[in-house]
Amino acid sequence: MNCDVCQENDATVYLTQIVKGKMQKVNLCEECAKQKGVTDPTGFALADALLGIGSDEKMDVSADSLECESCGFSHAEFKKTGRFGCSECYTVFGFGLESLVKAMHKGTLHLGKVPSRYQVTKKYNDQITELKDRLRIAIEDENFEEAARLRDEIKLAEADYITSNESEIE
Amino acid sequence: MMQFKTILKNPAQWMLSSGPYGEIVISSRVRLARNLRDISFPGWAVEEDRIEVLNRVKPAVENLNEMSGAFSSDLSNLKAVNKQILVERHLISREQAAKAAGSAAIMNRKQTLCVMVNEEDHLRMQSIKAGLSLSDAYKMIDEVDTKLESTLDYAFDNQYGYLTACPTNLGTGMRASAMLHLPGLVLAEQINKVINAVNKIGLAVRGLYGEGTEALGNLFQISNQHTLGEQENEIIARLEKVIRQIIKHEENAREKLYIEKRTVLDDKIGRSYAILRYGHIISTKEALDLLSMLRTGIDLGYFSDDIRALIDVLFMEIQPAHLQFFADRKLGAEERDCLRAEIMCDRLKSLPEPSKFSSNKSNEQSSQED
Numbered sequence: 001m002n003c004d005v006c007q008e009n010d011a012t013v014y015l016t017q018i019v020k021g022k023m024q025k026v027n028l029c030e031e032c033a034k035q036k037g038v039t040d041p042t043g044f045a046l047a048d049a050l051l052g053i054g055s056d057e058k059m060d061v062s063a064d065s066l067e068c069e070s071c072g073f074s075h076a077e078f079k080k081t082g083r084f085g086c087s088e089c090y091t092v093f094g095f096g097l098e099s100l101v102k103a104m105h106k107g108t109l110h111l112g113k114v115p116s117r118y119q120v121t122k123k124y125n126d127q128i129t130e131l132k133d134r135l136r137i138a139i140e141d142e143n144f145e146e147a148a149r150l151r152d153e154i155k156l157a158e159a160d161y162i163t164s165n166e167s168e169i170e
Numbered sequence: 171m172m173q174f175k176t177i178l179k180n181p182a183q184w185m186l187s188s189g190p191y192g193e194i195v196i197s198s199r200v201r202l203a204r205n206l207r208d209i210s211f212p213g214w215a216v217e218e219d220r221i222e223v224l225n226r227v228k229p230a231v232e233n234l235n236e237m238s239g240a241f242s243s244d245l246s247n248l249k250a251v252n253k254q255i256l257v258e259r260h261l262i263s264r265e266q267a268a269k270a271a272g273s274a275a276i277m278n279r280k281q282t283l284c285v286m287v288n289e290e291d292h293l294r295m296q297s298i299k300a301g302l303s304l305s306d307a308y309k310m311i312d313e314v315d316t317k318l319e320s321t322l323d324y325a326f327d328n329q330y331g332y333l334t335a336c337p338t339n340l341g342t343g344m345r346a347s348a349m350l351h352l353p354g355l356v357l358a359e360q361i362n363k364v365i366n367a368v369n370k371i372g373l374a375v376r377g378l379y380g381e382g383t384e385a386l387g388n389l390f391q392i393s394n395q396h397t398l399g400e401q402e403n404e405i406i407a408r409l410e411k412v413i414r415q416i417i418k419h420e421e422n423a424r425e426k427l428y429i430e431k432r433t434v435l436d437d438k439i440g441r442s443y444a445i446l447r448y449g450h451i452i453s454t455k456e457a458l459d460l461l462s463m464l465r466t467g468i469d470l471g472y473f474s475d476d477i478r479a480l481i482d483v484l485f486m487e488i489q490p491a492h493l494q495f496f497a498d499r500k501l502g503a504e505e506r507d508c509l510r511a512e513i514m515c516d517r518l519k520s521l522p523e524p525s526k527f528s529s530n531k532s533n534e535q536s537s538q539e540d
Contacts, residue, residue: 071210083290085214087207087325087333097337101330104338106372107399110331112342113312115319118326125328 003029012162068092124161128154174252177241178495181483182259182281182298188478189301193469194417196349196389196482199260200307200406201296202315203334203343207325211335212272212288220272223292230321231276231285236314245273251500254491260298262286283314290335291343293318302413304346304406312402331398341398346406348413349378353388353466354423355416357438364416365390372396373412378458387458387485392416428470439467439524446518451504452511457488461514472524484517 003011009029064076073085075093084090090097101108114122131154138147184197205211206226209219224244232242245253245262256262261284262275277284286294295318297311325333331341339345355361365375374395377385392413394405427435442463445452452460465481467473486492488510494501497509 070208071214073210073214081213082337083213083335084211084337086210087205087327090327090330090333101337101340101398104396105341105398106396109329110327110341110398112331112344112401113315114331115324115326116316117319117323118328122328 001027003027003032005029005032010162012158066092120161124157128157128161131157174241174243174248177277177281178255178492180279180281181486184282184298184300185482185486186479187300189299189303191302191417192300192478194351194420195302195413196351197260197298197300198302198304198307198348199296199298199346200304200311201294201345201347202311202332203291203339203345204293204295204315204318204322204332205325205334206292207323209292211290212292213290213335215288217271220288224272224274224287227285227287227293227322228274228276230318231287234314234317236283237276237278237285240276240278242276243274245275246271251491251494255495258486258489258491263289263294265289283310285314291339293322302348302410302417304348304410305403308344308346308402308406338395339397342400342402342405344397344402344405345393346409347391347393348409350390350392350413350416350420351388351462351465352390352416352420353462354420354427356388357427357434358423360419360423361390364419368392368412368416371412373409386455387462389458389462424466424470435470436524438463439470439472443467443521443524446514447521448515449511451507452488452514453507454489454510457510457514458485461485461488467524473521477521480517484514488514 001011003009004027006029009031011027012030013028013033014026064074064079066075067073068085068089069092070088071086073089078084078089078093084093098108109126131150135147135150135154138144138150189195189198206223209215209223212220212223215223228242231237232240248256253262256275257264259281261277261281263286272288274287275284276287282299283297284295286296295311295314297307297314299307299310327333332339332343334340334343352361352364355364368375372395374391374393376391376393378387378389378391392409394409396405400408442460445456446460446464461481461484464473465478468475468478468481487496490506493506493509493513496513497505501509
């Protein structure tokens, strides 16, 4: 997948944002992401800043009016039926879902069977999630030596993942 | 392709054979829920989308080796009574029986494997085995699932696993359940205690036809409630462990009844035998309770073990839709009750009287020889 801004490099940064009940996705390469300051966690309305989407619209999304872009299912509908409209709804209505899922199940991370076409992704995803957790703790503990080491490890794992993805496509 | 009539003529394989702990565990089922990635879930999808799902899923399922010579039908082509028969055989769910466009069911010859299309999820596949065989049942359905994933692009999330219409099925999408016959615990009035204990450890107890149904004929389904946060084999191992404990309790309850309340037991089994042989109007509920006592009688040696399969098949055949199929016409409730009594009387006409009314078996045998 190419970067949405420069249209040249491979996208490695994926952003999902919900504006006015619509989901917007932006894919960026590392260069463009850096240039646009995407790494800044306080960034708000990123899609807006990057691509000028909905630049005049104010952000006032109440959860109920939120709609899934793929299937048109609304959060109000979910409250009514307890069921989702499509698999994409899990991303759109992902906020607050974890606590709901936690109450229903033994845990919130899938540990069972993985379809073969997702096996590589799932492996790296779990690995990177775990490393990021450790990184957060290291930073909290002001253990910067460990944090630096973990940061490098995360970079390595991410690069690894991209290479493995490419070889899979081939 | 198998005809619908053929399904009916042949009872499912699991009804005819007795599996591990077959005296108490009638059957083990494992169901997996799967969805396609890019189409709305059936409950929300428009008709064209549901038909699109059917067009992708049905050929993929029909092409499986496991499904050679299978019965396959769009549910809209089946009469209401035929759908009800599939429900009575636990091959489709009550929910799916009510659905229309794009819903289908595909099942193998032995009726041990069934894939439902466009129920609550795009695919609901299940395997049924006799006795306590949850691991075997899982293995069977897991192989089918693995074959299907090579042609169908499943909705899968790194955190939540297989994505399902209802978040209660996330993760493994697996519901494993066993059908238990627990007359001992019911008669000893211990069943509620057991149900409460089982509920407390995150397992569900339901009646004969799943969620919200009554426990008829002393039959109970025990299944896992959580589907996310544990591996499939862990869920199954935990379930099996609990079921083994329930089996122990049931055995103890039966033994206690046999020793301490022998006359009550003799009476219940004797009356059930008499009504089944000589009754003329028997409702489904009464029939299931009577057959349950006969099955208990087999387990405790009142009747020969040879008739177990006959009783297990009757459990199925005396239910309303099966009766109407047998009669080949729509029957009113009263007519059904009469026909039900007639069928059971006919099938059981050569069944000898319960042979354990007094003293123990060996004494009786020697007195018969005299």
